[in-house]
Amino acid sequence: MNGSAQAALHEQAAVATRGQFGREVFVRAVVEVSNFCRENCAYCGMRRDNRTLARYRANHEQLADLLVHHRPASVTDVNIQAGEDPVAVREVVLPLIRTLRRETPLGVSVCLGTLSRELYVKLQSAGATIYIIKFEIDDAASYEKLEAPGTLSERLDHIHSLAGSGWNVSSGFIVGLPGQGPSDLAASLKLAGTLPLRGCSVSPFIPGEATPLAGEVVANTNWTLNCIAALRLMRPDWVIPAVSALNLADKDGYRRGLRAGANLVTMNLTPDDLRGDYVIYKRKRFIMTEERVLDAITAEGLSPSRRSLAEHYRNGVTHPAATGVMTMAVA
Ligand code: SF4
Numbered sequence: 001m002n003g004s005a006q007a008a009l010h011e012q013a014a015v016a017t018r019g020q021f022g023r024e025v026f027v028r029a030v031v032e033v034s035n036f037c038r039e040n041c042a043y044c045g046m047r048r049d050n051r052t053l054a055r056y057r058a059n060h061e062q063l064a065d066l067l068v069h070h071r072p073a074s075v076t077d078v079n080i081q082a083g084e085d086p087v088a089v090r091e092v093v094l095p096l097i098r099t100l101r102r103e104t105p106l107g108v109s110v111c112l113g114t115l116s117r118e119l120y121v122k123l124q125s126a127g128a129t130i131y132i133i134k135f136e137i138d139d140a141a142s143y144e145k146l147e148a149p150g151t152l153s154e155r156l157d158h159i160h161s162l163a164g165s166g167w168n169v170s171s172g173f174i175v176g177l178p179g180q181g182p183s184d185l186a187a188s189l190k191l192a193g194t195l196p197l198r199g200c201s202v203s204p205f206i207p208g209e210a211t212p213l214a215g216e217v218v219a220n221t222n223w224t225l226n227c228i229a230a231l232r233l234m235r236p237d238w239v240i241p242a243v244s245a246l247n248l249a250d251k252d253g254y255r256r257g258l259r260a261g262a263n264l265v266t267m268n269l270t271p272d273d274l275r276g277d278y279v280i281y282k283r284k285r286f287i288m289t290e291e292r293v294l295d296a297i298t299a300e301g302l303s304p305s306r307r308s309l310a311e312h313y314r315n316g317v318t319h320p321a322a323t324g325v326m327t328m329a330v331a
Contacts, residue, residue, distance in 0.1 A: 002222050013229035013261035016236045024305040025263045025297055026239060026312070028077035028109070031067070032270040032278040033058040033092045037083025039113065041136075042146040043174065045208040045279040046083045052210050054277045057085070058270075060092045064099040066269060067106070072290045076308035077107035079132065079266065084113030084149065094126050101127030107310025109170070114149050114158050124167065129310050131162045134172035134201065138188040146177070156195070163196035168313040170239065172201030175227050176219020180205075185227055189234060198313055199239035199264070202227045204249040208280065221250035225260045232261025237316070239264050239309060242296075247286040254288070258300045264309065267293045 001009065034057045040047040067078055080096060082088045089112055100106050109130030110123055120131070135155050137143045143152040163169045173188040192200045204219035224246065232240060242262035246253030258265075267290050270278060275287070297304060305312075 001226055006222060006226060009226060009229045009233075010256075010260040013232040014259055016232050017261050017263050020236045021263050021305075023302050024307075025258065025265055025302050026076065026309045027074045027293065027297075027304045028079050028107075028264065028266050028309060029067070029071060029075045029269040030079045030081055030266050031058070031063050031096075032081050032268075032275060033060075033063065033096070034082035034085045034088030035278045036085040036088065037113075039084045039149045040147045041149070042212045043136075043177065043205065043208060045211055047147075047211060050210045050279075053279060056274055056277055057088045057092055058274055060096040060099070062271065063092075063096055064103075066271070067096075067100060068103045071106075071269065072267065074290070074294060074304040075106070075267065075269075076305065077109060077130075077310060078269075079109045079111060079130075080128075081111040081132075082113075084115075086115060086119060088112075089115060089119050089123070094122060097123065097126040097128050105308070107308035109309070114155065117161075120162060120165065120167070124165070129168055130170060130198075130313065131167040132170045132172070132201075133159055133162065134174075134203075135159065135188075135191065135195075136172070136174050137177065138173065138191040139184065142177070142179075142184075159195055159197070168198040168310075169196065170199035170201070171195055171197050172203060174203050174205050174219075175224045176205035176217075178205075178213060178216045182223075185223065189227060189230055192231065193234055197235075197238065199241070200231055200235070201241045201243055202231060203243050203245050204253070206245050206248050210279075218249055221246070221253050221256070224249060225253075225256055228257055228262055229260040239312070241266060244268070244286055244288045245280075247288075254292075255296050255300055258296060258302065265293045265297060 037046045108128040111132035140152040204224040207216045241264040242257035246257045
């Protein structure tokens with residue numbers, strides 16, 4: 001779908017977003033605290049078989065100083081992200097969350113992979129309230145073929161169990177993986193709609209360097225944006241991020257994401273000396289700096305939310321899914 005039908009779909013999604021959230025978008029910072037990963041996802045440059053990366057774990061005191069004393073004023077939440085690395089969870093993430101809880105009002109979300117129940121409890125006790133865990137692909141056979149973590153059913157079990165133990169869970173899926181067609185995307189949308197989520201991302205497939213999929217083609221941006229719009233119409237109440245990979249797929253992709261229903265932006269505060277090796281796709285990353293994020297918000301006539309995402313989830317009302325899941329044409 002493109003042309004006027006696509007414009008109408010995106011406009012409908014934008015209206016649904018404004019109806020629920022007004023013109024405000026949530027602004028969070030991400031810090032990428034470790035690029036060690038015990039998993040081997042075929043679509044990710046941080047997979048364990050990639051020997052070309054210098055692996056690192058950040059120093060939690062350095063990150064705490066940055067976030068406590070030098071964060072941009074617009075940031076209300078921080079997302080602590082890493083490869084699947086339980087050592088980093090214990091040595092970096094937990095002390096960092098405790099410091100942030102003690103010294104800042106920041107909401108804390110984590111994106112750390114499938115962990116033990118014990119670590120989930122420790123993260124929650126430390127003060128994190130949002131867990132980001134993507135299901136990536138709706139089809140169990142493709143999930144296994146792409147060496148995504150565990151099995152799809154285990155991943156979905158973790159999503160249910162996290163939500164059942166009080167986490168606000170956000171998930172996500174990839175658009176444009178090799179061999180995926182419109183019906184696969186409709187199935188991913190449908191699966192997302194069945195999960196106990198507060199938010200969901202849609203990421204365009206970008207062939208990662210030093211991965212088995214390096215020679216494949218980049219996702220179709222229109223498909224990705226149409227999935228964002230369909231997701232928004234399916235769940236007007238969900239928080240949907242504009243992911244930085246949209247800019248790798250299309251030079252105007254990020255802003256188009258905000259126009260198609262996204263309402264969360266993320267600026268990257270990972271220290272410069274570390275982020276060169278946090279390579280999900282390519283070494284030449286498109287870093288969403290404070291300036292780029294705020295420029296995109298302003299250019300779209302939006303404004304940064306003063307209320308944190310964590311506070312929104314604490315106080316917000318969850319609306320039931322819109323009737324008639326939006327599995328309309330996304331291609
Ligand atoms: S997607 Fe996540 S779990 Fe998979 S290899 Fe990359 S960092 Fe590891």
